[in-house]
Amino acid sequence: MPATLFHRFVLTIGFLSLFHVAYSAAQHRSYLRLNELDFTHLPLDVIIQAFISLFVIMYGVMNVAGDFKEIKASAELENRFWETFKNVPSFYTFSHRGRFLNPSYSSYKGDDE
Amino acid sequence: MSSKSRNGNNRKVVAYSDLAIRNNLSVVEYCRTSMAALSGCTAGVLGLTGLYGAVFYIFAVTSLWFMILFKAGLSNWKNYFISRKALLTNGFFGQLFTYILCWTFIYGMVHVY
Numbered sequence: 001m002p003a004t005l006f007h008r009f010v011l012t013i014g015f016l017s018l019f020h021v022a023y024s025a026a027q028h029r030s031y032l033r034l035n036e037l038d039f040t041h042l043p044l045d046v047i048i049q050a051f052i053s054l055f056v057i058m059y060g061v062m063n064v065a066g067d068f069k070e071i072k073a074s075a076e077l078e079n080r081f082w083e084t085f086k087n088v089p090s091f092y093t094f095s096h097r098g099r100f101l102n103p104s105y106s107s108y109k110g111d112d113e
Numbered sequence: 114m115s116s117k118s119r120n121g122n123n124r125k126v127v128a129y130s131d132l133a134i135r136n137n138l139s140v141v142e143y144c145r146t147s148m149a150a151l152s153g154c155t156a157g158v159l160g161l162t163g164l165y166g167a168v169f170y171i172f173a174v175t176s177l178w179f180m181i182l183f184k185a186g187l188s189n190w191k192n193y194f195i196s197r198k199a200l201l202t203n204g205f206f207g208q209l210f211t212y213i214l215c216w217t218f219i220y221g222m223v224h225v226y
Contacts, residue, residue, distance in 0.1 A: 018151075022158045025223045039160070039224075047159060054155045054173075058148060058180060065143045068185055068193040069133035075192075076130075 011060030017053035137193055148177045149208035150215050157219025170212050
């Protein structure tokens, strides 16, 4: 399926979430600095949100990037028929003997002569 | 048209579409670059240092590989890619530099300043 508005929305949400995580981390860092504590690791909820937003963004990116195509050379020829290739509009002929079979054509000719 | 039997043995020769292979590889390359940049940002936000960052990179690359295989379909990925292993290892060190760039930049933004 091609990229839809939904996937772009997911991508935007993911980026906003990642930005929020970065802001939370910076805030946590300033809290530690004010209380003169040592940094060991971030709070668990921030870590979890970082992981979730990373995977949400990747889901969005993979769908926005595009679809895979089948690499077999015959993949897109399999659903075509000989009639499709045979059809050449430039070589259509309309002034052929078929018009003599039309009853109105013969009567028109008879009136003229 | 696509596959023909060689004389003598019955091994099938499959013709691949050049355009489709290139399209798939460019989609994968797009995902990989995005994944390197985004996982670098996440690692910087999380405040990883040293070998933890390298471990996180390997984790990110492997999970991207699984996501690509999942998108292609776990059973019929052979329709879209020739080799599954090359999908995992291609551009590993090339994207590592993108990862380190984003990692150090975001680490500096969030944790140092």
